[in-house]
Amino acid sequence: MQTRLVEYFLALHRERHFGRAAASCNVSQPTLSAGIATLEGQLGKRLIVRDRKYAGLTPEGEAILPWARQLIAAADALEQVAGTAHGPLKGELRLGAIPASMPATGFLVEAIRARFPDLNVQVRALTSRQIERELAAFELDAGVTYLDFEPPAHALAVPLYSERSRLVSAKDGIAVPDRPDWHDLARLPLCLLHQGMQNRRILDAHLAALGLALRPIVTADSYIALLAIVRQGHLCSIMPDNHALLLQGLDWARITPLPETGEANRIGVIVSDRTPMGPLAQSVLAVARELRLPQGYHLS
CATH class of the missing domain: 3.40.190.10 (Periplasmic binding protein-like II)
Incomplete structure (x- = not known):
C-alpha cells in the first residue's frame, strides 16, 4: 500500500472538498480521486460517501481513520530519522x-x-x-x-x-482602583476571553472559589481584539502578565497587578x-x- 494514497484519504477528510484536498496534496483532482479509489480497491471497502461531492466517511472510513493517521505519522518519522542519522x-x-x-x-x-x-x-x-x-x-x-x-x-x-493576571485599562478611560482585589473586578465593566478558552475557565474557577462571578459585557477569542476594545476606554480586561509586558511603553495602556490566586x-x-x-x-x-x-x- 502506498502511503501517498493514505495521504489523499486524510487530506480529503481534513478539507472535506475534493478540489481543496487535491490542492493541499499538489495533485490534480482526478489524480486524488483515482488514488482514493485505488485505496478503496486495495482494502475492498468503500471509504468515502459520494453524492456529486464529498459527503463524509463511510463506517469503514471512520474505522481506519486513526490507523491512517498513525501510519502517515510513522512514515514521516521514519523518513526524518533516516535523514538525520548523519545530517x-x-x-x-x-x-x-x-x-x-x-x-x-x-x-x-x-x-x-x-x-x-x-x-x-x-x-x-x-x-x-x-x-x-x-x-x-x-x-x-x-x-x-x-x-x-x-x-x-x-x-x-x-x-x-x-502565569499571573494583570488588569489592563486605558489611562484616560474608566477609573480603576490602584490596588484592586477580586471583589473590585466583579464590579468593573469587563471584556474577556470566552469560556471556550482555558484562561477564562481558570479565572472563573478562581472567582467561584471566592463566591464571585465575572459577567463580561464583551467576549472575544483573541487578546488583540480585547486590547482594541480596552483602548477605547469604556471597558477593561484581565490578561496574563506576559501580554502586559508587550504593552510597556504604550502611552494609552495602564497595567495594574492583581492579587495572587495562591495556585500556579x-x-x-x-x-x-x-x-x-x-x-x-x-x-x-x-x-x-x-x-x-x-x-x-x-x-x-
Missing part, C-alpha cells in the same frame, strides 16, 4: 499554542530555529482542547498549553513559566507520550528543557 533535522515542525502563551512561544520558536536552522516551524493559535485533540490525531508535533488546570492526558510536559498556572511544552518518540517531538522537548525565558517570566 541536520529538516522538515516542518507543527506547533500549536494557546493564545495566552504566544509571547513566550516566540522565544521558544527562536530557540528551535537557532538549534535547528534547517527546520521550518508552523505555529497555530489553538485552544488547549484543540491542542490535546490534534496531538492525539498526529496533526501536531508539540503544543504550548496549561499544565495544571485540566491537565493534558497522555502527554509528556516541560514547564516553561507560571504553569504553561509548558507538551508532546504525546508515545514510544518510539519522533525526532521532532524529541527536539522540541530538548529545546524546552534548556530554554531560559527573559526577565519578567517566572516558574513557580
